[in-house]
Amino acid sequence: MKNANILQSRIDALLNVLSEDVLILSQLGTIIFSSHNESPIPWGEADELTGKNLNDIFPGDIASMLQGMIDKSLSLNQLMVKEVLFDPTVIVYLQQRGMAESCWVEVRMAPSAGDEPSVVCRIEDISRRKMAQRETSQIQRDLLTGMYNRRALMPVLAQSIAQALRYDWTCSLMLINVDSLRLINDQRGWDVGDQILKRLAESLNSLKRTADFLARVGEDGFAILLPETNAEQGILAAKRVSSMVSDLSAPHSGTDIHFTVSIGVATLSGEVDSAESMFSRAEDCLQLSKQQGGNRISGSE
Numbered sequence: 001m002k003n004a005n006i007l008q009s010r011i012d013a014l015l016n017v018l019s020e021d022v023l024i025l026s027q028l029g030t031i032i033f034s035s036h037n038e039s040p041i042p043w044g045e046a047d048e049l050t051g052k053n054l055n056d057i058f059p060g061d062i063a064s065m066l067q068g069m070i071d072k073s074l075s076l077n078q079l080m081v082k083e084v085l086f087d088p089t090v091i092v093y094l095q096q097r098g099m100a101e102s103c104w105v106e107v108r109m110a111p112s113a114g115d116e117p118s119v120v121c122r123i124e125d126i127s128r129r130k131m132a133q134r135e136t137s138q139i140q141r142d143l144l145t146g147m148y149n150r151r152a153l154m155p156v157l158a159q160s161i162a163q164a165l166r167y168d169w170t171c172s173l174m175l176i177n178v179d180s181l182r183l184i185n186d187q188r189g190w191d192v193g194d195q196i197l198k199r200l201a202e203s204l205n206s207l208k209r210t211a212d213f214l215a216r217v218g219e220d221g222f223a224i225l226l227p228e229t230n231a232e233q234g235i236l237a238a239k240r241v242s243s244m245v246s247d248l249s250a251p252h253s254g255t256d257i258h259f260t261v262s263i264g265v266a267t268l269s270g271e272v273d274s275a276e277s278m279f280s281r282a283e284d285c286l287q288l289s290k291q292q293g294g295n296r297i298s299g300s301e
């Protein structure tokens with residue numbers, strides 16, 4: 001009995017230092033025990049929750065999703081984890097207790113030993129983590145086309161170079177730049193220019209191999225990192241892009257506006273190469289294609 005008391009006081013102390021909510025739920029979704037301390041979720045007093053069922057707190061779809069987690073956790077005897085949006089306009093129980101802003105929570109359920117089947121459920125507010133994830137992915141994406149940007153490309157290129165050097169492979173970088181986008185914008189309107197960039201992005205995305213990495217770099221162009229691709233194969237890939245672009249167009253006043261691209265391909269040239277030096281060589285090749293009148297492919301090792 002003494003031991004049981006010590007254990008209980010340790011469990012109470014443990015629960016007191018947790019900022020997450022902890023519930024024990026029966027197999028049928030009834031709250032047997034609840035503990036919440038500094039949680040931003042206004043559940044009401046701990047006593048108020050005990051004896052309530054998930055259906056008393058959550059609308060039908062969320063209650064049955066949580067019940068599904070209980071069922072699975074008990075039948076598979078394993079931890080279940082899900083991210084759930086707690087929106088007070090949907091979860092009226094929480095709105096009535098003062099919740100004004102939505103928050104994302106991580107729900108973890110683990111089967112618990114005992115006479116009656118039950119699960120221990122931890123609910124943690126992960127809104128900040130979610131926001132940070134969203135911000136990170138936004139700063140790595142181009143807003144117009146949704147593709148990765150140069151900031152995202154450079155570390156991947158550096159990694160690909162490191163791998164190629166280590167395993168005695170190679171890799172290539174292709175820069176694809178729309179010819180005379182300024183003129184198209186001026187003559188047909190910025191919307192047409194936008195359409196061209198979007199269609200080109202979508203088509204490059206479908207054309208590239210799964211292992212390739214596509215990014216929008218600069219105002220009017222894209223880059224594709226081609227792992228395990230030598231100079232000759234890089235030029236072949238560029239030819240495929242060029243021929244694909246000849247079938248692309250953007251609609252404008254009932255007509256189709258066609259466009260061309262210039263391409264520069266750089267291939268890894270040895271131990272001294274870096275992401276920056278390879279990118280800069282690809283830019284030089286692109287420049288050469290532009291100087292020769294555009295709609296051309298230039299490559300360098």
Ligand SMILES: Nc1nc2c(ncn2[C@@H]2O[C@H](COP(=O)(O)OP(=O)(O)OP(=O)(O)O)[C@@H](O)[C@H]2O)c(=O)[nH]1
Nearest residue numbers: 144178179180181182183185190193194219220290
């Ligand atoms: N429609 C559209 N235009 C953009 C976007 N970003 C930049 N631009 C424009 O794209 C044009 C790029 O101009 P330049 O760098 O001179 O290139 P260009 O006219 O394609 O000439 P070349 O590359 O030499 O063929 C500029 O007028 C930019 O204002 C965009 O997101 N959408």
